[in-house]
Amino acid sequence: DFSGSGMLRLASKRASLATPRLARGLAYPPHTVLGMPALSPTMTEGGVEKYLVKVGDAIAAGDRIAEVSTDKATVDFDVVDDGIVAKFLIPEGTQDVAVGTPMIVLCDEPEDVAAFADFTAGAAAPAEAPAAAAPA
Numbered sequence: 001d002f003s004g005s006g007m008l009r010l011a012s013k014r015a016s017l018a019t020p021r022l023a024r025g026l027a028y029p030p031h032t033v034l035g036m037p038a039l040s041p042t043m044t045e046g047g048v049e050k051y052l053v054k055v056g057d058a059i060a061a062g063d064r065i066a067e068v069s070t071d072k073a074t075v076d077f078d079v080v081d082d083g084i085v086a087k088f089l090i091p092e093g094t095q096d097v098a099v100g101t102p103m104i105v106l107c108d109e110p111e112d113v114a115a116f117a118d119f120t121a122g123a124a125a126p127a128e129a130p131a132a133a134a135p136a
Contacts, residue, residue, distance in 0.1 A: 028115060029108070029115050031086060031105055031106060031108070032107075034079065035099070035100040035101055035102055036068070038100075039070055039075045040075075043070050043071070044098065044099055045098050047068065047094060048066060048091070048094050048097065049066075049067040049069050049093070050067045051088060051092055052064050052065055055085050055086065057085045058082075058084055059079055059084070061079060061080050061081060062080075063078065063079055064076045065077055066103075081106060084109065084113060085105075085113075086107040086115075087104070087119050088103070089102045089105065089119075089120075090102075
């Protein structure tokens with residue numbers, strides 16, 4: 001949910017620029033966009049090695065959903081939110097992804113998954129890396 005100020009504090013300037021554009025996506029059911037996590041105090045970017053869940057899977061707080069590589073190791077990404085996996089925004093194998101970059105969309109209800117088939121995170125990409133949000 002992008003309505004809280006916590007996301008703005010977490011991603012600072014990048015999120016404050018992206019949030020208004022993302023909020024205009026009125027056609028989407030309630031959802032949460034999970035960003036690339038900071039899995040160590042010095043992590044600024046990482047890679048998506050492997051997703052451990054599939055679109056449509058129900059997940060609960062504490063579940064392992066992906067293996068993320070840092071500059072030092074590959075670490076499990078454990079979620080803190082419950083939801084249904086609606087879409088992966090970063091393909092497996094993608095490297096050099098900035099912390100906070102939109103990675104996975106979670107929705108509340110299984111019947112809402114299909115509504116996210118064409119969802120893109122272009123409006124939520126970090127301002128300093130617009131090319132990363134527009135795959136060729």
